[in-house]
Every structure is written in structure tokens, then in C-alpha cells.
Ligand SMILES: Nc1nc2c(ncn2[C@@H]2O[C@H](COP(=O)(O)OP(=O)(O)OP(=O)(O)O)[C@@H](O)[C@H]2O)c(=O)[nH]1
């Protein structure tokens with residue numbers, strides 16, 4: 154057991170992973186797990202990490218299920234990470250094919266593969282979570298190579314701890330649709346994410362109208378028609394201004410928490426015909442990886458714990474309530490569909506419980 158657990162260890166592990174260096178993940182009562190992220194590995198790094206060529210592959214349960222590899226294991230633990238046991242033909246190309254769904258349809262995998270119970274389930278789950286935070290594919294090679302960084306599973310909770318957020322700066326920021334607005338930036342000493350609040354109008358003493366907007370570079374900046382983010386963002390500013398006062402939270406949760414590159418991988422899968430839900434699962438992620446505790450913390454720092462919430466997503470209401478914010482009213486926030494996002498909006502309604 155490590156004596157102290159710091160979110161900085163998680164930050165170092167994320168950095169190591171992105172550079173293609175192996176990390177060791179520890180958890181109480183489990184053997185240490187040393188892994189190399191497949192996305193940032195190459196044949197040379199793999200040969201250094203597993204000199205005898207022997208390695209297993211760690212996948213999320215969703216990715217393994219997509220590859221029809223999860224059914225060999227205990228169905229009673231559906232979210233358990235899955236280990237694909239080494240076979241003589243394993244090489245970098247095979248590891249990449251297991252990790253990356255992009256070529257699933259073009260080049261179906263040839264087995265046989267054998268899956269084995271994961272020896273360190275908590276550490277394995279932590280490694281997959283670190284990959285998501287790093288914006289990488291959640292898939293690893295497991296071997297006995299030397300690690301650049303050791304991280305305890307508990308360090309991730311410290312890294313992600315919303316309570317560590319503080320106000321960093323406030324400034325006046327007139328925006329189109331709301332000339333009387335103030336921007337407030339939040340930072341935590343652990344994570345690099347800088348969340349933003351736009352406080353619009355003047356506090357009236359009544360519960361503010363709030364919008365939780367998750368970052369969407371494609372929709373917010375480029376005007377993507379694939380989603381409804383851009384129009385929702387601007388409509389929220391107008392609605393809050395019209396209400397007299399309220400707060401727009403701009404949360405750095407690109408792609409529902411899987412990061413920009415992984416979201417674009419999901420888009421590439423959508424080009425192959427998968428919907429937004431199935432694309433996330435094929436990649437090995439949860440359908441929605443966001444934690445709305447961050448938003449609750451920001452509202453608390455702004456002194457607001459009773460709000461009216463602009464959303465169609467019941468998970469946002471539940472997430473705020475679970476973190477101590479009272480949502481006195483859900484205000485629908487639906488905008489007209491276009492031919493490119495019709496199917497996306499229907500999927501949100503039919504598969505993720507959006508009240509549209
Ligand atoms: N992974 C993934 N993320 C997407 C996709 N399309 C949009 N997003 C992300 O989804 C998030 C947008 O969700 P929001 O508008 O905050 O909210 P919502 O959950 O749809 O709920 P509402 O409050 O009702 O709008 C942004 O982070 C987008 O980048 C997709 O196909 N895949």
C-alpha cells in the first residue's frame with residue numbers, strides 16, 4: 154500500500170500514458186498491474202515492454218462485448234474489465250485491432266481468443282478510467298516491463314475531486330445576447346480542466362435559471378449540424394438574459410467526458426452506421442462519462458444551491474440533486490432539428506431518456 158495518495162500521481166500517470174510510457178497501477182489487496190496504453194505504443198515500445206513477446210490485453214467490458222469476448226466471463230459482473238490472454242500470434246497490429254474499433258467492419262478479428270478473469274479488477278478499472286481522462290482509447294497491453302510512473306487507484310478520485318475547484322478569476326464579459334455578464338473561471342490544483350461560468354444579469358434573490366453546457370468544439374465553435382450544442386448554447390444565453398438573471402456553466406466535458414479525439418472516433422463510427430450510444434460502447438466507454446458534481450461545486454462557490462435548470466436530460470437533474478443542489482424546476486431546452494441531427498436527437502430521446 155502506498156502511504157500517501159495525491160491527485161498529482163494521477164496527473165503524472167496520465168502524462169506518462171500519453172507519451173507512450175508504461176505505468177503501474179496499485180490498489181489495496183491486489184497485485185500491482187503494469188500496463189502500456191495501446192494507442193501510444195508502437196512495435197518498438199512494445200518490444201521493450203514485453204521483451205519475450207508475451208503480453209495480455211486489457212479491455213473494457215463494453216469493448217470486449219463488442220468483440221464477443223465478454224461472454225466467456227462471469228456475467229454477474231457486467232462492468233468488469235476483461236483480459237484477453239496471450240496467444241503466440243499476438244503483436245502490435247493485433248493489439249491495435251483489439252483496441253481500436255475503426256476497422257472492426259473492414260477486417261473482422263480472427264481468433265480464437267481466450268479471456269481470463271482480471272487479477273486486479275480495481276487497478277484495471279482505474280487504468281481504463283485514466284485512459285478516458287487522458288483522451289486515449291481505453292485499452293492496454295499487460296506485461297512485466299518497467300513502469301515510468303506508479304499510481305494508486307485512489308489517486309484518481311483525488312484528481313477528479315470536484316471539491317478541489319476554486320474560483321480563479323472573475324471579469325466583466327459582455328456577450329452577444331447578454332451585455333450584462335460576468336465570466337468566472339474555476340481551477341483545481343489537481344486537474345488541468347478550467348471550467349467556466351457566465352453569470353448573466355443581476356441576482357434577484359430568486360433561484361437563478363441555470364444551463365449546464367458540456368464543451369463541444371465541433372458544435373460550439375465550428376457550427377456542426379450533427380448535434381444541437383451550438384444552438385442550445387446561444388439559446389441558453391438568450392433564455393437566461395430574458396429571465397433576468399442566471400448562470401451558464403461551460404463544463405470542459407468534451408464528448409460527454411471522453412475527449413475530443415475519442416468523440417471524433419465516435420463520429421467516424423457513426424459514419425459507418427452506428428448511433429451515438431453504440432459508438433461509445435464500441436470504443437469501450439460508458440454512454441455518458443460526465444460527472445455533474447463539478448457543476449454542483451461551481452454553483453455552490455457562486456452561492457447558489459436552489460436553481461431552475463434548462464435541460465431535457467434527467468441525468469443532469471439527478472446529478473445536481475445528488476451533489477446537494479435543489480432543482481426546483483426543469484425547464485425544457487429543445488431546439489428545432491435539422492436533417493443532420495434528427496437521428497442523434499431521436500437516439501437521445503429513445504435510448505438515453507431525454508425528455509424531448
Ligand atoms: N461521445 C459523444 N459525445 C457527443 C456526441 N454528440 C455530442 N456529444 C457531446 O455531448 C455533449 C452535449 O451534451 P449536452 O448538450 O450538455 O447535454 P445533453 O446531455 O444532451 O442534455 P441537454 O441538457 O438536454 O442538452 C457535448 O460534450 C458534446 O461534445 C456523440 O455522438 N458522441
Ligand SMILES: [Zn+2]
Pocket residue numbers: 369371372373380381382383
Ligand atoms: Zn455537440
